Each structure stands twice: as C-alpha cells, then as structure tokens.
Amino acid sequence: MQVRELGYRLEEAISESLGLEKDCIKNVLGHEQGQHMAINFYPQCPQPELTYGLPAHTDPNALTILLQDLQVEGLQVLKDGKWLSVKPQPNAFVINLGDQFEALSNGKYKSVWHRAIVNSDKARMSVASFLCPSDSSIISAPKTLIEDGSSAIYRDFTYAEFYDIFWSRKLDQGNRLELFKRGN
Numbered sequence: 001m002q003v004r005e006l007g008y009r010l011e012e013a014i015s016e017s018l019g020l021e022k023d024c025i026k027n028v029l030g031h032e033q034g035q036h037m038a039i040n041f042y043p044q045c046p047q048p049e050l051t052y053g054l055p056a057h058t059d060p061n062a063l064t065i066l067l068q069d070l071q072v073e074g075l076q077v078l079k080d081g082k083w084l085s086v087k088p089q090p091n092a093f094v095i096n097l098g099d100q101f102e103a104l105s106n107g108k109y110k111s112v113w114h115r116a117i118v119n120s121d122k123a124r125m126s127v128a129s130f131l132c133p134s135d136s137s138i139i140s141a142p143k144t145l146i147e148d149g150s151s152a153i154y155r156d157f158t159y160a161e162f163y164d165i166f167w168s169r170k171l172d173q174g175n176r177l178e179l180f181k182r183g184n
C-alpha cells in the first residue's frame, strides 16, 4: 500500500516535470492501476560469464520500484551504450521507468534497458513492485507534449493490447514499443 502511494507520488512529480497538471499522468494510467510484485532470487553461479540472472529488457509497465540486496550488486543499466552497475544504497529504492512512460511522455522519458548479472560467490535477491496501467486505459501522449513541434511517436493503444504483445515474445527480443510506432 505504501509502495503504491510512493508510485502515485512519483507519477505526480513526473507529470509536473513534463509541464502537465499533477494528476494528468495518473488519469491516463487509470484509477485502478495494477500492482504486481516479484521476488527475484539469483543463486550463486559457478560460471557467471555464461549466463544472466535476467537478460537485458525494458519493463513493460509504467514504473517499477525496486528494493536491492545491500550486500550483493547485480543490477546494471545501459547508458550511452555501456552497462553500468547500480550500487545498492541503504534506505533507498531504485525507480525504473518502463515502456508506458516512454509512450505517454512521447519519448521525453526513456524506458530503461537493464539486466541482472549473477556471481560465483553469493546468491542475491531483489524485490520489484510494478505499477501497471489499468487494462482498459488508453496510452496516449497528452496533447501538450506533441504540440511543441514534435509529432506523436506512438499510436494510441490500450495496455491490454500492449501486454498481449509483450508476453508473445521473449524478454530480450528487442523493443516492443517499436511495434507501436506510427507507420509500423
């Protein structure tokens, strides 16, 4: 419940950062946003260079609030073509923006590519809480974000439609948002 409230506060702050009304993004994502939780366990691995805990992916949802294991690093994000480790910080969550934020911000925010690696001496755990648009919500960039001369990158879609396509492909099989680009 508190994690959900944190997610809503972040949505409000991001909405304002885009010059929109505080509630604008929450209104697009719907008033009954889904919330899923995953507890990821990565056992120690004798040959970590041969595999990944989780292959490179973007999260399909709106935003992810991630609690990391303070003792063991493993999360990496892609920045300027390089994989960077995200060092666990005490009393802090990692916030990942997912595909829905990239679409509804008309590409102003990017859905972050990330992966989890394993290591040979310690097992690792992470706890992810995913906030998802309601199934029927129509993901469409608010007008003011496409009136500054940048035309709409993505066609409108429902989250249910996006989710079907997401699960019909493998996790590391390219960017699913590409399929929703106008003209595709």
Ligand SMILES: O=C(O)CCC(=O)C(=O)O
Binding pocket: 038, 040, 054, 059, 066, 068, 074, 075, 114, 115, 116, 125, 126, 128
């Ligand atoms: O274990 C991690 O740090 C990443 C987890 C993750 O990306 C996910 O559950 O989608």
Ligand SMILES: [Fe+2]
Binding pocket: 057, 058, 059, 114
């Ligand atoms: Fe993820």
